[in-house]
Amino acid sequence: MNARPSILALILSALSLGASELHWQNGEWLGGHFVGAEDGHVTWRSPMFSEDFEVRIDALRRINRFKTDSKTDEPFSIHLADGSCLYGSITGLDAKTLRIKSARAGSFQVLRDTIVSIHHLKVPDAPLPALAGTSGWTEPPSPNHSSTSQKLWRMVPGASLQQVGWNRSASLPLQLPEKLEMQIRLRSSVRPEFKIELSAPGAQRMVVETWIDDVVLQGRIFEKLQTLGDNDHRLELTLFWNRTTGLCAVYDSKGRKIFETSKPPVNETRQQPEKKAAAKQPQKEKAEEGGGIFGALLGVVKEAAQARIEAMQQPRETPAADEESPASPGVTLLNKGPDLTLEDLRIRSWDGSLPSDIITSRPQIALTDGRILKASPVRADSDSVTVRGQGGKETRLPWDKVLALELVTESSPFHQAAPPLTEMWFTDGEWINGTLLHVRNEVASFKTTFSEEPVHFKISALHHLDFSGFKSPAEDKTDLASLDKLTISKNSLHGTLDAGGEAQPRWKPVGGLKPVPLVTAGEIEITRAAPAEPAVTSTDALFYLQDGDVLPGKLRAIDSRQIDLDSQFSSIRHLPAERLMAIQFGGESLKLEGFEDPGWQQVRGDSKTVTRKGKDAIDFEPGGSWGHPSFMQVHELSFLLHNNSFSALRLRLFCDGFSTTSPSTNLLFAHMGSEVCFGLESSGNQMDRQFRIRTKAAMPVRIAVAENAVEVFFNGVSARKITLSTKMRSGLGLVLEPFNLWGNGERKVSISSFTARITPGRVAAPVVNSLAREHALTVPRFRKEDPPRHALLAANGDILRGVIEAATADHFAVRSGLENIQVPRDRVKAAVWLVKPFDDINAAFEARDKEQSPPLITHWLLLNNGGRLGLKVTRFAEDSVFGTSPLLGECHVPLPQIHGIRSTTPPDSSAMLALRDWKLKFAPEPVLPESGGQSSPLLNQEAKPFKLPLLSGGDFDLSQEKGKVIVLDFWATWCGPCIKSLPQLIDSMSPFDSKLVRFIGVNQAEDKETVKAFLETRGWTFEVALDAAQRVGQSFGVEGIPHTVVIGPDGRIAYIKTGYESDGAEKIAQAVKKLLKK
Template sequence: MIDLTSSLEMAGLRRLGIPVRRVTFLLISSLVAAASVSAETPSNVSPQAVLHLTNGDYITGSLTPSANPETFGWLSPVFTQPLAFELAGVQSIHFPMPDKLPTHAGDYCVTRTGSDVLFGSLVGMDPQSVVLDVNHLGRVTIDRSTVLRLFRIKGNAELFFVGPNGLNGWKASGAEEGWREDAGSLVAEKAGATLYRDFGMPSLARIEFELSWSSQPSFEFAIGVNDEARTVMRAFSFEAWENDIIVKREGEKLADIASLQSNIGKSGRIHFQAFLDQQNGRLLVYSSEGKDLGELNVPLADPKTYGGLQLTNRSGNIRLESLRISRWNGDLPLQVANDQSRIHFRDGKIVYGSIASFDAAAREFIVGEGADATRIPEDQIQDVFLSQAEEVPPPPLRVAFFEGHKLSGSLIDTSEGKIRLKVPGIQEIVTVPTEQLQSLFAVAPQTEQTGTQDSAHPRGRLEAKGTRLHGSLVDTPENTSQPLVWLANRSNTPVPLKPGLSARIVYREPPPSVASETIEMQQQVAQARLRARRGGGLVGQIQSLFTDGEPGNKKKKSSRTSEAVLHLRTGDKLPCKMVNVDEKGVLLESDVSEIKFVPNEEVQALELIPDAPATQIQSLKRQRLLTLPRMQRDNPPTHLIRSVDGDYLRGRLISLDAEQLQIELRLDPKIIRRDRIVRILWLHPDSAEDGDDPKAQESAAEVNAEEGYIQALQNDGNRLTFTPEKLSGEILTGRSAVLGTCRVNLQQVDQILSGDAVKLAAAGLPFHDWKLKPAAEPLAPSEGSEESGEGQDSSLVGKPAPDINLNMLDGTKFKLADHKQKVVVLDFWASWCGPCLQVMPQIDKVAHEFADQGVELFAVNLEESPDKIKGALERLKLSTTVVMDSNGRIAERYGATSIPQTVIIDREGNVARVFVGGGARFDERLRSALTAVLAGEAPKSPAAAE
């Protein structure tokens, strides 16, 4: 024993050259690291098969018939016809996982050279062959020289698991998508990828496993654990340390370590048998041939039996090739002469000798010949080892079944739902149903470019759901209705893209675009100073922001020469040499389109100074600009105008010419110099949030969205959306419902979008998220409802009243700050609210009773026109002073989401009471509240009121 408090650390022993096969030491807490375990299920199950190419591309779909053994036919939902991929360019095919994995069928598991595995019923065996009846494959005659081992599984109550059989049933965690299936093995290539499964192992278990790697390995394989990290800390763990494979265990007071294999290299594999005794804290490790490699004895104070295993990839890569778990009787395994044929009995006994044959009728193995022959009933047998076979170069393909079969061979052909293989060492042609396949893997795929490479057309990358394919668009064939035809790398066959496909073709990744308006940008100093000098509200600032004038007044012409840029609702962006606007649409001249007019319903924005510096707009201001008051819903604003100073104006654009813009602001026309305008945004009623304008379906953008339309993103930043008609060389032509004939050079295109990808891209473009939102409708309590309480439940009570600066019905201004030393009553109401009209006369009566004590009443109307307000007051025969909250901002500040709401503000300007609702006897509650407020009684806190 080594006391580590006064000696060397375990991890440094071999670095110092100490020849230690096994070291037992006292545990110190600094060497304990808890592993992180999660119970996430891998989400790699696809409803279709996925074909992976050697260049990293992939495509979902299904195999199609092909008589050429050098190609795979592949039908994808992305294309209208099957593709043909050269076998040399295919890396793997992963088939969709069934709802329930099949179990191993048959009596035996047979392992062959090249890591082939077959499960089936043993039909016969002689000196030349082994015959199996394999589920879904039929009778298979195997050259005996390729058979390594027969393991009996039927009637073997000691057997718990044979696999790994794909990811189904395992729990992956750590690195995202860290584990994948590959030809029946489980592979991790990302650091931190962890795999766990509970097999229900007994306390005495035999675990036979095979791991391999192709780069410097660093892994941890813990046995006898559950899904809690603390059990991994105390488990027996196989690990790769630098160039050695070790096994260790760290208990509460003791720890033990054994070196199992040295000089493992950057590429290699291990095949071990572990005999585990969890209750006694004992582990014996043997090679696959039965050689004793090491033993650990580290009992725990409170031993428990856990039935799971956990494999973690720390760096490099790791592959779980095979795993077999069975019950162990506790006896020490016998030493094995692994170069001889032998039979292992279930009771641990071993019989050596030439295994002559198998009597299928008697279900007995015959060992020896003639008078010396011995018959052994198969129900006594666990393993049959034949003579060691020579390894041969692997065939080009390897297939893995959901049932656990693994076969390597050469492709003959594919037909409907089947693959035919020629497997070395098997007499019959193996016909494999694709519905039974888990994966197909190229054993030695080529990495160089294969397939026809088209050099006459720009090369790009096609991306769609479940698909990434490098290649190029090629010339449109004559007499075809599909103008876009794709020739993929690793394929010799150009195929048409499916119309309406949501996809993109990337020729160059464009630089990230910067939105013209962003609240993150810090360009506020000059703008703040300018506003401080101007003062006043937005409408009142028009004279200083813009230079107003009467129609016909001549202004100094702008010296700017940059083109304007027109943005369409489809996402199109095109430069314009001359732009005028009237009430019907935009008149323009552009080099990229023959069209001279675009109707207003298709326009998203017009940039008159495209290179103007971006400015920040506060989120609250933006929200106000895009909030549509109730009173304006019948006549909403149609445009937002941004000035060179960064301010915005909202109204109805009447016209724009080379000199000036005419806009209607609340029925009042204004004239603004054109050179003071950066951009104009169109506010469409059909794009408004919660909008239901039936005209939305009538726009040309909807017509343009028919199947087959695309959008070309050019490297100058312009975009064109059109239905393609023909590609010839580098020139793609088509027609737009908005812009007419379009023509783009693919050498000048960064990306081509199609289908829903166009809509998704447009939604993220600058200006496309500027949409009107109707102001929230205040809720009205039911008729006759009465609110209990004393009006002190609101969070506003006891706090300074939010400021108010609004117009009144008579045209004068109301400022709450002008009414200090008064008790102010605010009655939030609307003419469409029945309870409001019921309670208003009561509020008016009580306010008059207290008028000589300094109580003032103001009825705050929510977003209604003066005519509706006057009509309601006439019906009620009231002369109450009305304040007009035209856009609902004041109601929002006072939390008036339900009306009627009555607010009492004391002489210090603090909110004293808030009542929501009313009722027939509301006057009594209001009278009592005003008496208390006038007497100076402090309001209770909301908590006290409860």
């Protein structure tokens, strides 16, 4: 789809910036707007759909709306038995209900029996009367998180603050009173490990933290408070601190005083305590501890004990690291363990008098002056609360004198709501637990255990809705691989494609009530679920067009003007030759189950070393191997590797047929007793970066093959993903064989359940040797007026260039040079249309053509057989897609043959990349004689080392020729001046001692057979190196031939001559003699 950038930008911004998020049970999510909820489903609006869509709540996990936090303006927080936390003003209380009024929920009643506690949030002398949301809490940046805005501390039910992770802190800036009381209650899934620090101006600090299993106090002194056992998962303490006098006392969870001290005020200018030299203990002989395991264990115990002593001693002798830069005034909580929950934290002013014990029984009334009354509330209005003490006496207390009402110690399970439930969180920490009835006009209605009537909340400050305990129906538990996938701006959403007869497809997400149409703009991709038997995964031919279309069809004929074809997808029967890029021909489909395909054969050994067992199992003995010359068209291999004690299996992927010398990707699998190992083969019969898994059983192995990578799985778990380079593949061959790993020799290996899979739409790229391609694209200057126009690619990588004079369904008639060749069609894997070398005029016309408006394309259809069509779709029908193309005309594609639909141009496949941009280039032009090249900037420079193959076999390596004079003559068989100069140069070089002087003719961009035939015809004998890609010629500044370079014994360029002169050979010989005299 040719979407306007402004529309696309609008859609992307709506999906990301400030948008709500709808999260499914399967982990997927979609941005958009929460419209409402009704009758067990949610209504959602997304810019990617032209209509709102509805999804069942039982298919969803949560809805995120605002990720920020805020502070409530309400005066009270009410904590309930089901974990809910409500904010509001108290308007009344009787024996049955508490009446609340809030800006968010209006007036409503809460059943009194469901109330756990009530906290006054507007107390002047209490910096922190109760926990109320995450507003104000800050977290330092983590080295593991690039975004400092991500909060790892979060509110959880019960108005608690929780963090799951290690070594993360949260701070709340507060102005601490001179005399304060702090109550704290912590819990963890294990023994709590924490540090809580109170910081005041003047570098005054008070710290309570854990050291191993001890809870210690640090401030003016260091003191152990209590020891925690492994089963102690909760800790509750009350701390009193007079910053002026130094008085400090700590009370435990039962209200008993466990520590008290009074120290004079600390001078703000701290002096570092003098470190005491540790007394040297006489070193005892290890024999005293005993040898063997007992002695080692005793040493470990002593080391642990010493570490504990040092840990306890260090705070006494050394100030904390951050004392030099005191923290901002307030409170900081650090989680030192796997998880930590702050259930309660209160900080208020204290009158300076220590209580003998703290009342911990419930009910109780905490007053702002520090007193605690053993009483329970009887009645209340908006101004005061009346409480009744143990003797029956009633007392009226103004609300501004009340800090908290604690009604019960533990909440009753009778008031816990039964699942399925919806949890509703607001940005200020208010939390409601219950059954969501509906959401209409930004108001959510809940049925709860704490109210007889539904309660209605405005959701303008909604943080998120969490759906828990819902059971998805059976149809939603389908494996995601069996569903279609919609990709929107890199977010994926599984569901079902619905072709509703319109110009845009419809989409039904998981749990959706009905399909909705997609919008006409934006980057959208739909991937169809792969059926067990994909419809039509192969075709007779693929016609690659210049504009990016790949049309499946059958070739009927080719002439100089057009290509005749048949295609079930297009009404067109003729294609202009200039619009074609290439034709790729398919063959018979591979048999993927077992080793039944005819291409499988024994590569090494005999019938005793390779034994077939059924259609999918093989036993290998040492010396045997089994292979297929073109099996790596597949995109997944799987088999069962059996345990044959100590044995190794090698898989050679992407080899050239069965060649042992061509590049390949060699995977090694080994059973080593109780372990299975995997890695890439490295030199010396080694395995690099070993992946190991403990098992004695047969191991299921799966190898997934992507465009440029291979990923290996053991029993469904990824072992390693390997990125493929050009040096790791040369063909489509696959060979399986035993391997001599780590010098253990080849041993018996057994595999079974061998199978393969081909991904719909993937087509194997033709195998093309890079040197052969370079040679095919290099055109001699004498062919400038009649360059080759086509190249035929064979299955083995051979290339025939020339002009296709004609073609039928059975053969090609090709003119190559002066020869006319008939090539059977079944020997051709691809035919490529070559591009002429561009001059300035060609380039200008091409640039103008590219500036023209492209045709309107609404969708790209990706087909199972490798085809792809860019169409203006007119209708997505129930069984087919209909559309038009300026070149292909009316098109009709059956829906089962489509594996993907995109709104933007798809990336080029590996096959397209291999067949694109076959641009010809001209070989260097012969030049007239000039100054001998003595003005070249290369003179006296170090010659660049190179290595080229020799016509007679072996290589010429310049780096190995130091100490000799080297004469390089760059030439070609079609170059007239070269042919004139070579005989003279051969004669002038022959008198020199071959141990002192070496003459090499460096042929430019011609194949071995052409050069060999040329020399044999003329009877010339001299060493010839083949510079097929002309890269060596380029490095020596060759712009025309003949071109001669003389390199001295010191490796520097001493003489350069370009062009032909009658005495040129004599001048070169003189230059050589001059170098030999030095």
